[in-house]
Amino acid sequence: SQTIHQWPATLVQPVGSPLSLECTVEGTSNPNLYWYRQAAGRGLQLLFYSIGIDQISSEVPQNLSASRPQDRQFILSSKKLLLSDSGFYLCAWAPNRGTGELFFGEGSRLTVL
């Protein structure tokens, strides 16, 4: 069966520090991968999605970036965090030729102070 792992689960970072959130999927190959952000009391904002290695589409211009160095690994990064980057970050995957149903990781809660 397929599983998705996301870490770290919680982190507190100072403004201006770098960020790296990692996500890996097991039990499937060539998945579509996604990063969403959920600000407090708000909906899910699509940040990046990827249909293959090194193929990244950005939905919202910001100081975040994403990379997919391996088929089942998706990384969200920032060189310098802003206060507004605080939120709940969710990685998700979907079968490459599935019905589009998303399977979410447990999420990473980021607080920037």
Next chain:
Amino acid sequence: GQQVMQIPQYQHVQEGEDFTTYCNSSTTLSNIQWYKQRPGGHPVFLIQLVKSGEVKKQKRLTFQFGEAKKNSSLHITATQTTDVGTYFCAGNQAGTALIFGKGTTLSVSS
């Protein structure tokens, strides 16, 4: 760009009352999906609707997709405390990424 709007943002009901959340898209959708997020948790897929006018039921939950494929609703009959959470609709056009509504947060008092 494509927008998916959802109302109401919050809804509080007494246990046993019905609940409905509505979803509207600015464009015609290829399909619409519904997710539930429990407090502190991550969104979990509930159902997908594809056909115009489609209606699907899951126990006390009824999902509808509009004839024009631009709106959808989720109705819960006789709510229970286990129904608490945020319900999201999400839709896309063919070949595009899924766009989520802002969600409806349901609270239920017993």
